[in-house]
Amino acid sequence: MEFWDIIWLIIVSFAFIAYLMLMFMIITDLFRDRQTSGWIKAVWVLCLILFPLITGLLYLIFRGSGMAHRTAEAEQQARTQADDYIKQTAGxxxxxxxxxxxxxxxxxxxxxxxxxxxxxxxxx
The missing domain is CATH 1.10.287 (Helix Hairpins)
Known part of the structure; x- marks a missing residue:
C-alpha cells in the first residue's frame, strides 16, 4: 500500500464514522421527541435509509435547534437522576x-x- 492509499483510507474511515454518528444522533433525537407523531418519525427514518446525506442535512437545518434543546433536557434529567441516586445510596x-x-x-x-x-x- 502506498502512502496516499493509507491517507485516503483514513479520510474515508473518518467520514464513515462521522456519518454513522450523525445517523445515530438523528435517530436518537427522533425517538426522544414526544411531540412528533409516529408517522412523521417513520418518514424521517425511511428518508434516512433512502437518501441519508440529504435527509441528514435537512434534519439538521429544520430540526437542529430542537435537537440541541432535547439533548440538553435529556442530559439534565440524567444528571438529576444520578444525583438523586447518589444521595439515596449514600444515605x-x-x-x-x-x-x-x-x-x-x-x-x-x-x-x-x-x-x-x-x-x-x-x-x-
Whole structure:
C-alpha cells in the first residue's frame, strides 16, 4: 500500500464514522421527541435509509435547534437522576444531615451559626 492509499483510507474511515454518528444522533433525537407523531418519525427514518446525506442535512437545518434543546433536557434529567441516586445510596439525605447537625448543636460541638450554615447546605 502506498502512502496516499493509507491517507485516503483514513479520510474515508473518518467520514464513515462521522456519518454513522450523525445517523445515530438523528435517530436518537427522533425517538426522544414526544411531540412528533409516529408517522412523521417513520418518514424521517425511511428518508434516512433512502437518501441519508440529504435527509441528514435537512434534519439538521429544520430540526437542529430542537435537537440541541432535547439533548440538553435529556442530559439534565440524567444528571438529576444520578444525583438523586447518589444521595439515596449514600444515605445523605437532607433530613439526616440536619438531624446530625442538630445533635452536634445540642452537644455543644457547634454554634447556632454553624448549625444554620449546615442546615442551609443540606437543603441546597
Amino acid at each position: 445523605t439525605n437532607s433530613a439526616a444531615q440536619i438531624a446530625e447537625a442538630k445533635k452536634l448543636l445540642d452537644a455543644g460541638t457547634i454554634t447556632d451559626t454553624e448549625f444554620q450554615q449546615l442546615k442551609a447546605k443540606a437543603l441546597a
